[in-house]
Amino acid sequence: MDARPPPGFASARGRVLIARACPPPILPLIEAAPHWPERGALVGLDLGTKTIGVAASDPDRRLATGVETIQRKQFKADAARLLAIAAERNAVGFVLGLPINMDGSEGPRAQSTRAFARNLAGLTALAIGLWDERLSTAAVERELIGMDVSRARRAEVIDEHAAIFILQGALDRLAKLRGER
Numbered sequence: 001m002d003a004r005p006p007p008g009f010a011s012a013r014g015r016v017l018i019a020r021a022c023p024p025p026i027l028p029l030i031e032a033a034p035h036w037p038e039r040g041a042l043v044g045l046d047l048g049t050k051t052i053g054v055a056a057s058d059p060d061r062r063l064a065t066g067v068e069t070i071q072r073k074q075f076k077a078d079a080a081r082l083l084a085i086a087a088e089r090n091a092v093g094f095v096l097g098l099p100i101n102m103d104g105s106e107g108p109r110a111q112s113t114r115a116f117a118r119n120l121a122g123l124t125a126l127a128i129g130l131w132d133e134r135l136s137t138a139a140v141e142r143e144l145i146g147m148d149v150s151r152a153r154r155a156e157v158i159d160e161h162a163a164i165f166i167l168q169g170a171l172d173r174l175a176k177l178r179g180e181r
Helices: 029-035 075-088 108-121 136-146 151-177
Strands: 009-012 015-018 026-028 041-047 051-057 064-071 091-098 127-132
Touching: 026 029, 026 108, 029 091, 029 127, 029 151, 041 075, 041 108, 041 151, 051 075, 051 151, 064 075, 064 151, 075 091, 075 108, 091 108, 091 151, 108 127, 127 151
Parallel strands: 026 127, 041 091, 091 127
Antiparallel strands: 009 015, 041 051, 051 064
């Protein structure tokens, strides 16, 4: 059996590194979808200033489920955890919630999300789709209040639930495009 890495890969001290000419695309969801294989999990992210809510889909991309809330530290540590989650779930792409203002403009939070996406793209070969997340946290907050979840518990789970909300919205949109719903 040939021990050499496959074409496009290079080994460095026992680690397999992906060799690519340019970083993966960062595109609106609909434009990113063709860069993903037909099957495979997607990882959804709700980027906050202190935490990152993480959700993942099943390989058929029908249902988003919560994974965890990452307490933000440094970008490299946060990215390493996100890439580990993607690897654990055999993910084929990322969906980042893009916080667009109600008037359709992009403010500092959207710019911060785009910067995070650019930095993450430098560390992975997975295409990144951006999904309008307007009102996602507010919708999740209302839902949790309706379920009589305490304020303290809401603070613990809000970002993970927002990531589920974002990813499920993206999955539903992709399914509609495929004519499934």
